Amino acid sequence: MALPVYCNLTGCFRLVVFFVLVSAIAGFPAAAATGTDVPYAITLFIPxxxxxxxxxxxxxxxxxxxxGNIxxxxxxxxxxxxxxxSTKRxxxxxxxxxxxxxxxxxxxxDNKGNLWIGYSEGIQIxxxxxxxxxxxxxxxxxxRINDIQRWHxxxxxxxxxxGLHRYRDGNWTWFQPFSPGGPGFYEANAMIWDxxxxATLIATAREGIWIIRSQDDPVIFECIASRDSTYGLLDELKKDYSGGVYFFNDSVVAHYSSDEGFVPVLTSSDLxxxxxxxxxxxxxxxxxxYLATDNGIYIWEDGRVFRHLSRFEGIGTNSIVHSINIDKMNRVWxxxxxNIGYYLDQSNAGTPIEVQIAITATTSTAASVIPAETTCQRAVPTLREEGGSPSMTKASPGNFLDSIIKSLREFFSGIGLKPRF
Incomplete structure (x- = not known):
């Protein structure tokens, strides 16, 4: 006599759960290898x-x-x-x-404190x-202004x-693409003054990575990574505040300094x-x-993931992070x-994890209104939000899936593992 269908379904469900647990245990590093017990604060702003x-x-x-204003x-x-x-329009x-x-x-x-503002149709000072x-x-x-960079x-x-244009002592100079001694590229995505x-380093759209080592005329453009080389495919860059520059694309990060040249840092598979x-x-x-990804923010330190911030850690209801910057107050925006938000490491504060959601009421008045802030306390390492979020509904399938994932994460943390989902 055949077994009832519910018995077969129960067995299949247990088998699936078993393989999920085994895969998770095999694929995730130990929690002791990360620095997740250090408190931090996240503040969110809703447009x-x-x-x-x-x-x-x-x-x-x-x-x-x-x-500390930005x-x-x-x-x-x-x-x-x-x-x-406040916003100017x-x-x-x-x-x-x-x-x-x-x-x-x-x-x-600029060096006199004038603000240069770039648009798709010119510049204002x-x-x-x-x-x-x-x-x-x-x-x-x-x-069409792609980037503006001060150099002294x-x-x-x-x-x-x-190509590039330079303003110096009231005079403009155009460095024409592929002119003799000029830049060997048409479009620069971004520039950083190291x-x-x-020296100024330049990431281009299709012609590799370039450097200008001196401001003195005649300006010399030097290609340090051709378009067909490994590092020439890295088309974005950001300053390293410890010295040098980070070059990256959607899967690879490398560091460049004049002393060491290019040094590989990580790939997306390391995250x-x-x-x-x-x-x-x-x-x-x-x-x-700090890396902004389609799966939240990864904090990289000493060759490993120090911390992963996703919607469970308070960055909002969407874990796709498009941009990331840091200000002089060490707030990581x-x-x-x-949402727009900032992360602030509170390593020396000794306080629990805190998520502040600044929810502003729509008003028809022109006067500025201070956003009201709703504070949700979070304790380390348990991730439990007190109070509901206005953007969540009880019956949505996404919330049901989130609760399962959240339970699995708490389970792995309880047995000494740190999942990366």
Missing amino acids: APDSIPTTQIMDLINEYNSS LMATSYGLSRYDGTW MTFTNLSEGLLDDFITSIEY YNGAYYTTLRDQEFFKSL NEMWIAAGNA HDAN AITNPPINDLVSGPDGKL FSTPV
């Missing part, structure tokens, strides 16, 4: 009229001569954070009094009182597919067995490397499709 206006962050810098170039204006948010009447466009591609201060607009091809052979008293501009080497694509990275003054 609103009196908060950050959008989650699309193009650039972030420290405000000139401030104690400026963000966004797709919907220039935002400033000093504990509360495009003006339709007088360009000397407002932004040329709401979509800002890059921001940078803000001296604290009014804006000077540059959008004539007399200045730029392409008006000079300002270097990566403009569309027209203070230690006093997790799922090979999460790397979208951005930033280095901290303590030597840690990140953006997801849903």
Whole structure:
């Protein structure tokens, strides 16, 4: 007589659970190998009229001569954070009094404290009182500004597919692509001034990696990784605050310094067995490397994953992190499709993990409103949120799956393992 169907289903379910547990145990490192018991705080901001206006962050810098204020170039204006948010937007009447466009591609201060603002159709220079607009091809052979980089008293501009432009002592110089002695590339994605080497490094879209070792004329462009080489495929870069530059793409990170050249750092497979694509990275003054991926934020230290931050650790309801930056207060700012937030390591504070969600009410008044903050306490290492989130519903299938994953993670932590999902 055949066994009842429910007996067969029960056996299959137990078999599946067994293989899941075995695979997880085999695939995840021991919890003792990570630094997850150190407390930290995460503060989230939901886009609103009196908060950050959008989650699309193009650039972030420290405000000139401030104690910790930041400026963000966004797709919907220039935002400033000093504990509360304010945003400048495009003006339709007088360009000397407002932004040329709401979509800002890059921001940078010059050596006199003037703010240079890049757009897809030119540049504005803000001296604290009014804006000077540059959008004539007399200045730029392409008006699409990819990046702006200060180098001592000079300002270097990566403009569309027209190579680089330099502003020095009131004069503009165009470094034409493939001109004799000029840049061997059309489009530069980004530039970094390496203070230690006093050189500027350039990541291009398709022509490898280049360096300018001296500001003196004639300027010499040197290719240090051709487009067909291993490191020439790395088309983005970020400054290493300990010296040198990190080059990366969606799967590989390498470090470059004038003393050691290129040194491999990690691949996406070192972060997790799922090979999460790397979208951005930033280095901290303590030597840690923060990586924004499609599976949250990975903190890399001493050749291993120090900590993994996903929606379970409080970065919001979406674990896809598009951008990541750090300010002078050591706040690690990140953006997801849903939130802007910052992570702050509280290693010396001795406090529990804290997640602050700044939820702002929509208002029709023009005056700035201080966001109300909802605080959810989290203890280490148990990840349990007290109170519900307004963006979650009890009956959604995603919440059911999340609860299963959360239970599995707590189970693995309880037996001394640290899963990476």
